[in-house]
Amino acid sequence: MTTTNLLELSGVHTHIGAYHILHGVNLAVPKGQLTMLLGRNGAGKTTTLRTIMGLWHASQGSVRFGSTDITAMHTPQIAELGIAYVPENMGIFSDLTVKENMLLAARAAKNADQMDDARLKWIFKLFPAVEKFWNHPAGKLSGGQKQMLAVSRAIVEPRELLIVDEPSKGLAPAIINNMIDAFSELKKSGVTILLVEQNINFAQRLGDTVAVMDNGAVVHSGSMAAFSADEALQQSLLGLAL
Template sequence: MSAANNNLLTLSGVHTHIGAYHILHGVDLSIPRGQLTMLLGRNGAGKTTTLRTIMGLWHASSGSVHFDARDITALETPQIAGLNIAYVPENMGIFADLTVKENMLLAARAAKRAQDMDDTRLQWIFSLFPAVEKFWNHPAGKLSGGQKQMLAVARAIVEPRELLIVDEPSKGLAPAIINNMIDAFAQLKKTGTTILLVEQNISFAKRLGDQVAVMDNGRVVHVGTMQELADNEELQHTLLGLAI
């Protein structure tokens, strides 16, 4: 398999404008199949805008986005999601007035009723996120922040996805819940799911990442293995202004 074919998602020279603001300045990014890629960078570097551009929530003003060799640059968000891509935004996007079960059912496109959902997969999700089972019939708005984050990820994987994109899954979470989240992503990796994570928690990134891309000022300025970045303090300081 060629290097190009080994990449599930490829951004080439992507520029994104939001109103008068030029946010992405020629992003080049390749996401290898079956790996977990960390997208790191200081606040305001363009990480969330990159994810939203991939999902068609904002459209690239130039450049291209290819998924599985298909040009998805101009597609609308529902079409992109229909290609078996799941996105967990930073604000989680939970429907507060619906129960946990109803939130999950909305994401299960193959199911019209709760009993139509794949029970084997649900039990696996419950093993990853026990709170989802515990609060199955509770309004999602009543959950704690950590429980909502678990629900957001559980909802994204209620059916097998080819690509999972998650924006800052550990933000504001207690260490015990962060460890639970790390375990869940590690299990997802074992299923062959390709994952793209934006993360500020560097220890989280270090424990999970295969590949890392670092953004600054709307561009990708470094690509390499997570291990390489974790082992190189000078590189960490140069790229991120911190030490892992």
């Protein structure tokens, strides 16, 4: 069975000012799967995500989403194609309520009554805290609840690709388990997911495929199961064993 890639980066270089951050990144994200992007701090993972989203532009190489070349597109155009991005800082509007944060992301709705009720119910099932704190200021939520809101906001409209930067960072184990369940459900619903993650347990439990970055390039890619089973490879690429 051949796997179709929904997202492909080929020879991508990214410069930020005088700094050359990405050095020819080749990355494939298979359609319908969850791909883990791993690597030590400073390996270029976040820059890769920001380059995909057009927040920084590749100085060389190409980024393709399906049959569309998105390399030179601007972020709003890329989002319109069905790609959602949850950055590491989550981008929550603290002074707005949970409901207002969700409404801002639901571009088709002018008010809360126009939001897709069935979709909201599905999101509440994934993240009960979003429903529980619906009318509370988002700034008052815990770190885990904010992360749930950030992901909920990204999927309030149907998306083909969900890109999330370190979803488990700073979260308690119980919340991490909740996140793992939610991402599993999202994958079952047909969403393709690309996750940057430092929590190896999280990566092992969720990943179908894995790409490991070092010094601005992908140095290993393959199945997560094979990577999980090879302690010597983990040690050499990440400096630790799963």
